[in-house]
Amino acid sequence: MALEEDKHSLLGTVVAVQANYYQVKLAETLLLCTRRALLKKIGQKVMVGDRVEVVEPDWAGGRGAIANVLPRKTELNRPPIANAEQILLVFALEEPTLDPHQLSRFLIKAESTSLDVCLCLNKSDLLGSEQLEEWRSRLQQWGYEPIFISVEANIAIEAVSQQLQDKITVVAGPSGVGKSSLINQLIPTVNLRVSAVSGKLGRGRHTTRHVELFDLPTGGLLADTPGFNQPDLDCTPEELVNYFPEARQRLAVASCQFSNCLHRDEPNCAVRGDWERYEHYLDFLAEAIARTDALNQQADPESSHKLKTKRGKSQYEPKLETKKYRRTSRRTQQQQLQQLYEDTEDNEENTTSTS
Numbered sequence: 493m494a495l496e497e498d499k500h501s502l503l504g505t506v507v508a509v510q511a512n513y514y515q516v517k518l519a520e521t522l523l524l525c526t527r528r529a530l531l532k533k534i535g536q537k538v539m540v541g542d543r544v545e546v547v548e549p550d551w552a553g554g555r556g557a558i559a560n561v562l563p564r565k566t567e568l569n570r571p572p573i574a575n576a577e578q579i580l581l582v583f584a585l586e587e588p589t590l591d592p593h594q595l596s597r598f599l600i601k602a603e604s605t606s607l608d609v610c611l612c613l614n615k616s617d618l619l620g621s622e623q624l625e626e627w628r629s630r631l632q633q634w635g636y637e638p639i640f641i642s643v644e645a646n647i648a649i650e651a652v653s654q655q656l657q658d659k660i661t662v663v664a665g666p667s668g669v670g671k672s673s674l675i676n677q678l679i680p681t682v683n684l685r686v687s688a689v690s691g692k693l694g695r696g697r698h699t700t701r702h703v704e705l706f707d708l709p710t711g712g713l714l715a716d717t718p719g720f721n722q723p724d725l726d727c728t729p730e731e732l733v734n735y736f737p738e739a740r741q742r743l744a745v746a747s748c749q750f751s752n753c754l755h756r757d758e759p760n761c762a763v764r765g766d767w768e769r770y771e772h773y774l775d776f777l778a779e780a781i782a783r784t785d786a787l788n789q790q791a792d793p794e795s796s797h798k799l800k801t802k803r804g805k806s807q808y809e810p811k812l813e814t815k816k817y818r819r820t821s822r823r824t825q826q827q828q829l830q831q832l833y834e835d836t837e838d839n840e841e842n843t844t845s846t847s
């Protein structure tokens with residue numbers, strides 16, 4: 493049920509969701525809204541980032557009701573966010589030392605969302621200019637143009653600001669790389685907790701059970717995500733290659749002999765070669781295959797995976813997703829909410845184990 497953005501309706505953006513309440517931002521005003529019963533009835537969920545039509549505004553009381561949700565441009569599952577345009581992936585060059593395998597894992601995860609990926613490398617104050625240039629050309633080979641920043645030395649924060657202007661951006665990255673420090677710098681009023689060098693103390697900022705969008709002073713919204721060190725890869729072995737820009741490039745100019753090539757040892761493969769991350773590709777491929785096999789064995793009737801038989805060989809496959817459909821959700825909305833809670837718990841575990 494598409495709703496036109498007509499000028500008579502009151503439109504806002506959901507900036508926080510908690511239980512059955514939605515905080516909706518309309519121009520400079522925040523209204524605490526409920527969801528109209530009809531939306532509930534038709535199973536229309538409301539996510540952070542959603543553009544919504546608000547009715548019955550009570551400006552004095554700061555209340556309202558959501559009557560409609562505009563069609564989403566994008567939709568993320570973990571964290572649950574609608575209409576995000578890009579992922580700002582933050583890593584540190586040192587403390588902790590940049591690990592290409594871990595960085596690739598995050599990049600693959602980010603690429604699989606179909607959102608734009610912006611790579612931001614913090615703590616550039618800890619490296620010399622030669623080392624920085626080495627990293628730059630290395631990452632360019634991977635297909636990325638990193639922004640080197642230092643929150644502590646106030647280097648290139650302006651470039652990040654520009655990159656975020658007027659967009660919904662999701663910040664991601666492992667623990668300890670300086671995400672909180674960066675967000676505090678970008679939004680001075682936000683006051684996120686920065687971990688002490690000695691490690692995390694008790695319950696941190698990610699123990700809250702909701703995702704929130706923060707207002708950027710330059711326009712735009714920022715979503716912070718839990719700092720987790722090992723995102724799960726949930727792509728199929730066939731999809732994986734699309735999440736390596738440098739491999740995509742090879743496939744843009746040549747084709748493999750076999751349409752179902754996994755680019756391992758198949759004859760006349762256009763992808764296999766001496767590019768730096770090819771070894772990583774093989775590692776992640778093995779992981780994706782193991783995961784598919786495990787799913788296969790579970791044979792869970794409730795799962796979104798289908799058992800398919802191809803040329804006499806049974807395979808457990810997720811619903812077919814071409815690149816065009818990558819952004820559509822793979823799970824039901826109900827599961828997404830559960831995941832949000834799991835995310836929080838995962839992170840609580842990580843927080844204790846990394847301190």
Ligand SMILES: Nc1nc2c(ncn2[C@@H]2O[C@H](COP(=O)(O)OP(=O)(O)OP(=O)(O)O)[C@@H](O)[C@H]2O)c(=O)[nH]1
Pocket residue numbers: 614615616617618641642643644645666667668669670671672673674685686687688689696718719720
């Ligand atoms: N040398 C240096 N240290 C920095 C810089 N930015 C942040 N740090 C330090 O890095 C540590 C971690 O910073 P945080 O902002 O808490 O990192 P985080 O990514 O939010 O970590 P989580 O909350 O675990 O996700 C703190 O001790 C910061 O002072 C920088 O540019 N250079």
Ligand SMILES: [Zn+2]
Pocket residue numbers: 748749753754755756758760761762763764
């Ligand atoms: Zn191939």
